[in-house]
Amino acid sequence: MSVVFYLLAALTVAGGLAAVMLKNTVHCALALTVAFAGLALFFLDLDAQFAGFAQILVYIGAVAILVVFAILLTKGSETPKEGVYSRNWLAGLAIAAGVFAVLGWAVLQSARVLPGPEGTPTATPVVTVLDIGHALMGRYVLPLEIVALLLTAALIGAVIVAMHEKEGAK
Amino acid sequence: MQETISFAPHLAASPITGILWLIPTVPIVASGVIALLKQPKRKTAATLAIASLSFSLLLSLVAFAHVVAGWAHGVAVRETVNFTWIQVGTASVDLGWVLDPLAAVMLVMVAFVGLLIFIYSTGYMEHDENFTRFFCFMSLFAGAMLGVVIANSLLLLFIFWELVGLTSYLLIGFWYQKPAAAAAAKKAFLTTKVGDVFFLLGMVWLFAQTGTLLFYNNGAGSLEFGALKGLLAQPGAWGLTAAGAIGLLIFAGAAGKSGQFPLHVWLPDAMEGPTPVSALIHAATMVAAGVYLIARVYPLMQAGALAGGTTAALTVVTWVGAFTAVFAALIAVAQNDIKRILAYSTVSQLGYMMAGLGMGGVAVGMFHLITHGFFKALLFLGAGSVIHGCHEEQDIRRMGGLRADMPLTFFTYAIGMLALCGFPLLFSGFWSKDGILEAAKHWTVAKTPFYLLVFGALLTAFYMTRQVGYVFFGYWRGKKPAHESPAVITVPLAILAFFAMALGLIGTPAWPWFRAFLDGRAVGFDWHGFAEPGLLGLMATSTVVVFLGLGLGWRLYGGQAPTPEEPDVLEKAAPVAWGWLRDRLYVDELYGVTVIAFYWWWARVADWLDRRVWGGVVAGVAWAFRGWAQLNQFLDNNVVDGSFDKGCDELASGGGLLAAVQTGRVQTYLRILALSVVALAAILIWSSLP
Amino acid sequence: MNPLTGYLLVAALLFSIGLAGALTRRNAILVLIGIELMLNAANLNLIAFWRYGPHPEALTGMMFAIFSIAVAAAEAAVGLGLVISIHRHAHTTDLDAMNRMRG
Numbered sequence: 001m002s003v004v005f006y007l008l009a010a011l012t013v014a015g016g017l018a019a020v021m022l023k024n025t026v027h028c029a030l031a032l033t034v035a036f037a038g039l040a041l042f043f044l045d046l047d048a049q050f051a052g053f054a055q056i057l058v059y060i061g062a063v064a065i066l067v068v069f070a071i072l073l074t075k076g077s078e079t080p081k082e083g084v085y086s087r088n089w090l091a092g093l094a095i096a097a098g099v100f101a102v103l104g105w106a107v108l109q110s111a112r113v114l115p116g117p118e119g120t121p122t123a124t125p126v127v128t129v130l131d132i133g134h135a136l137m138g139r140y141v142l143p144l145e146i147v148a149l150l151l152t153a154a155l156i157g158a159v160i161v162a163m164h165e166k167e168g169a170k
Numbered sequence: 171m172q173e174t175i176s177f178a179p180h181l182a183a184s185p186i187t188g189i190l191w192l193i194p195t196v197p198i199v200a201s202g203v204i205a206l207l208k209q210p211k212r213k214t215a216a217t218l219a220i221a222s223l224s225f226s227l228l229l230s231l232v233a234f235a236h237v238v239a240g241w242a243h244g245v246a247v248r249e250t251v252n253f254t255w256i257q258v259g260t261a262s263v264d265l266g267w268v269l270d271p272l273a274a275v276m277l278v279m280v281a282f283v284g285l286l287i288f289i290y291s292t293g294y295m296e297h298d299e300n301f302t303r304f305f306c307f308m309s310l311f312a313g314a315m316l317g318v319v320i321a322n323s324l325l326l327l328f329i330f331w332e333l334v335g336l337t338s339y340l341l342i343g344f345w346y347q348k349p350a351a352a353a354a355a356k357k358a359f360l361t362t363k364v365g366d367v368f369f370l371l372g373m374v375w376l377f378a379q380t381g382t383l384l385f386y387n388n389g390a391g392s393l394e395f396g397a398l399k400g401l402l403a404q405p406g407a408w409g410l411t412a413a414g415a416i417g418l419l420i421f422a423g424a425a426g427k428s429g430q431f432p433l434h435v436w437l438p439d440a441m442e443g444p445t446p447v448s449a450l451i452h453a454a455t456m457v458a459a460g461v462y463l464i465a466r467v468y469p470l471m472q473a474g475a476l477a478g479g480t481t482a483a484l485t486v487v488t489w490v491g492a493f494t495a496v497f498a499a500l501i502a503v504a505q506n507d508i509k510r511i512l513a514y515s516t517v518s519q520l521g522y523m524m525a526g527l528g529m530g531g532v533a534v535g536m537f538h539l540i541t542h543g544f545f546k547a548l549l550f551l552g553a554g555s556v557i558h559g560c561h562e563e564q565d566i567r568r569m570g571g572l573r574a575d576m577p578l579t580f581f582t583y584a585i586g587m588l589a590l591c592g593f594p595l596l597f598s599g600f601w602s603k604d605g606i607l608e609a610a611k612h613w614t615v616a617k618t619p620f621y622l623l624v625f626g627a628l629l630t631a632f633y634m635t636r637q638v639g640y641v642f643f644g645y646w647r648g649k650k651p652a653h654e655s656p657a658v659i660t661v662p663l664a665i666l667a668f669f670a671m672a673l674g675l676i677g678t679p680a681w682p683w684f685r686a687f688l689d690g691r692a693v694g695f696d697w698h699g700f701a702e703p704g705l706l707g708l709m710a711t712s713t714v715v716v717f718l719g720l721g722l723g724w725r726l727y728g729g730q731a732p733t734p735e736e737p738d739v740l741e742k743a744a745p746v747a748w749g750w751l752r753d754r755l756y757v758d759e760l761y762g763v764t765v766i767a768f769y770w771w772w773a774r775v776a777d778w779l780d781r782r783v784w785g786g787v788v789a790g791v792a793w794a795f796r797g798w799a800q801l802n803q804f805l806d807n808n809v810v811d812g813s814f815d816k817g818c819d820e821l822a823s824g825g826g827l828l829a830a831v832q833t834g835r836v837q838t839y840l841r842i843l844a845l846s847v848v849a850l851a852a853i854l855i856w857s858s859l860p
Numbered sequence: 861m862n863p864l865t866g867y868l869l870v871a872a873l874l875f876s877i878g879l880a881g882a883l884t885r886r887n888a889i890l891v892l893i894g895i896e897l898m899l900n901a902a903n904l905n906l907i908a909f910w911r912y913g914p915h916p917e918a919l920t921g922m923m924f925a926i927f928s929i930a931v932a933a934a935e936a937a938v939g940l941g942l943v944i945s946i947h948r949h950a951h952t953t954d955l956d957a958m959n960r961m962r963g
Contacts, residue, residue, distance in 0.1 A: 086835075086837055087835075088823060088838070088841075090820070091841055092837065092841055095841050095844050095845050095848070096844070098845070098848050099844060099848045102848050102851055102852045102855070105852075105855070106851070106855045109855065109859065
């Protein structure tokens with residue numbers, strides 16, 4: 001486990017924690033961007049350059065901005081007087097802790113059967129954008145088309161859902 | 171049981187097999203396009219549907235010609251194209267399509283009859299405002315049915331099979347404003363699903379045993395020697411081999427779709443749909459899908475049979491078929507709705523096909539399927555023409571004397587009726603039915619099916635004569651006078667009538683072209699085919715039986731059919747038996763007091779449990795928590811200091827949570843979901859630990 | 861310790877943080893943020909498995925992650941559109957206030 005890993009892990013987890021815990025919603029969105037950036041760096045660290053840059057473009061470039069827009073459009077940045085946490089938030093927290101316990105337990109259980117650090121492949125898999133392009137246009141062309149269709153449908157759907165109804169249209 | 175293929179099998183795919191997938195795809199795509207059309211675009215919709223099916227027919231004819239050409243050169247064509255659909259680890263689910271004689275004849279029949287019915291529908295549905303939607307569904311149906319025919323994988327067949335079931339539901343309930351139509355659609359869907367569940371079980375079992383769902387795959391398919399050998403070695407349940415048990419499960423699915431007893435109840439009700447639908451789906455093609463399925467998996471059904479012997483699965487198929495044939499024919503005698511008579515007749519004829527498959531092999535059953543497809547479509551379309559001409563009247567007691575008013579319809583209808591009765595020599599039904607009777611006569615297990623089927627033939631001739639006597643002879647008993655239908659309706663009738671007669675030529679004992687074609691043997695013209703021992707006697711028997719039925723019917727109903735107010739001639743003679751038959755032997759009522767009553771009762775129990783027991787448990791838990799909390803509070807206030815405060819609050823809120831599980835709050839649901847998933851995951855991981 | 865275990869643990873932690881956010885926050889947008897975090901944690905798993913799996917040249921995990929990113933983008937767009945639409949109707953994004961489906 002390298003120093004880079006621990007730094008990135010700290011950055012990502014801190015960003016994630018801040019994103020769900022801060023009071024001001026705009027601050028949450030900014031913290032979310034930090035978490036996304038940490039994940040993108042993780043991807044780069046894992047030699048998945050393409051996925052890393054896709055992460056930066058899609059999540060930081062689009063999703064985070066979208067979230068900020070949604071917050072501003074719904075005037076959600078004001079802290080409600082009832083507090084930011086919902087009723088029975090403790091139950092939610094307990095369940096999330098339980099999920100983490102089970103996941104962590106499963107990972108640690110499986111870690112016993114994995115080889116140690118010396119037994120893992122260290123050679124960097126050479127994956128060029130050309131390879132990814134070939135894969136996307138070859139074996140994965142049908143999923144690609146379906147995702148394209150899905151994105152179009154989502155685009156139209158989101159516009160229709162969020163569109164102002166015309167006066168007198170009802 | 172001629173399974174010996176004397177011709178060398180031919181496996182490499184030719185160009186026509188490569189594009190075989192276009193046959194079902196084009197009508198399905200056309201259906202999608204029609205679905206996007208606006209309602210008034212009637213002409214575009216009809217043109218698209220007819221053009222796409224014409225294209226499919228053309229391709230089917232090319233494929234058929236290819237198979238015939240190969241056969242003429244001594245090659246038993248069986249070409250497949252397979253591909254992997256899902257790959258999971260080393261296991262893979264493969265799909266594919268196949269071109270062999272069985273698929274080729276079925277393709278041509280379905281596409282041809284379908285096309286004629288499409289053309290007929292443009293006239294019949296002319297005044298319906300949902301004309302566009304009708305052609306969308308019809309096109310989808312045609313595509314799905316053609317897909318069933320070419321599928322080389324049980325899974326692909328099942329996918330199309332369900333698609334066929336869906337379109338059947340949509341088309342039976344096409345006039346969904348009518349409560350009866352909506353109910354009939356629901357009934358058809360649910361009843362066939364009962365069979366489909368067994369079909370699915372059989373499929374899963376087959377996959378578990380053989381690891382493939384492909385029928386033919388160069389020796390590695392599930393219907394080929396290696397897989398069958400494995401299935402035979404594997405014991406199933408109740409003394410059956412796995413092959414037999416899987417065969418029976420698949421037969422249950424086929425019985426649902428093909429309306430075999432006891433799953434036949436949906437088919438007569440399905441007549442609530444428009445008449446072209448009844449003709450296309452519930453006479454010529456969809457109901458034949460079950461028979462086709464059995465023919466397709468015939469090697470599985472037959473696996474383990476000794477030379478000339480039979481298997482448990484085939485014996486069941488035979489008995490169910492023979493029983494259904496007589497059972498439905500009996501009911502048909504006492505019906506008064508013109509389409510309902512034909513519906514019961516269809517059930518009965520499907521029984522003949524099943525029995526033919528069970529006793530005589532693929533060719534015998536399939537020949538009757540093909541001839542029946544033509545003459546039953548003819549009869550249904552003729553009935554549609556009659557209904558149209560009589561201003562949407564369906565009760566045969568309010569018709570009569572129509573042979574003068576609708577001469578063309580009468581003439582073609584008579585041909586269809588004589589073909590169905592098996593009138594000797596001239597009509598196709600005679601030859602195909604005789605093939606089944608001959609197989610029954612030589613069946614070694616029991617003689618009862620033979621007598622049942624002969625009796626069924628007598629009944630068939632009788633009820634058809636009764637119907638024709640009611641409708642076309644005697645005097646007009648309706649209100650407004652009837653009129654002949656336009657050419658767009660009568661021309662398809664004439665074409666079908668021609669085939670109802672001519673098709674017999676390819677299956678006579680002297681020139682058994684059809685049989686040889688399906689079995690992959692050479693064929694020659696030989697009068698000595700008639701000289702087989704007992705054959706002429708059998709033909710004489712069946713001729714006598716048909717004439718007996720016709721004569722009896724004519725004696726009772728020819729020319730003096732009673733008015734709606736008078737009782738039927740037979741009703742006067744035997745009112746009790748007549749009542750039983752008229753009420754369809756109370757099968758529906760039996761289901762009403764058993765299956766449906768059980769579900770109703772079960773739903774009541776579940777409702778009661780929900781209200782009383784679970785509600786009570788929730789309330790009880792909440793009450794206990796509240797009590798506990800109050801006890802704590804009491805202790806807190808009186809015994810200990812404020813350290814319990816927090817715990818009390820949490821317990822009280824926990825009680826509130828349990829008392830109102832239905833909070834309407836998404837997060838509550840999300841929490842319960844997460845909790846259950848994590849509990850499940852924990853159990854799974856824990857149980858798989860070494 | 862195998863590096864894979866470390867990545868999996870980080871992903872599990874991130875997933876649980878996202879879940880905690882989705883389960884405890886009052887604001888619907890914050891719930892969506894939590895769900896985005898959960899999806900991202902899954903992506904990290906996919907990439908880590910791809911990198912340390914036996915066949916990185918097969919690209920399966922990577923492709924899965926890329927498609928997952930695309931689907932998540934669609935999900936975010938529709939989800940936020942729905943939030944805006946609900947806000948226009950109910951003038952709130954407070955999930956506790958939305959209980960019209962209560963039984």
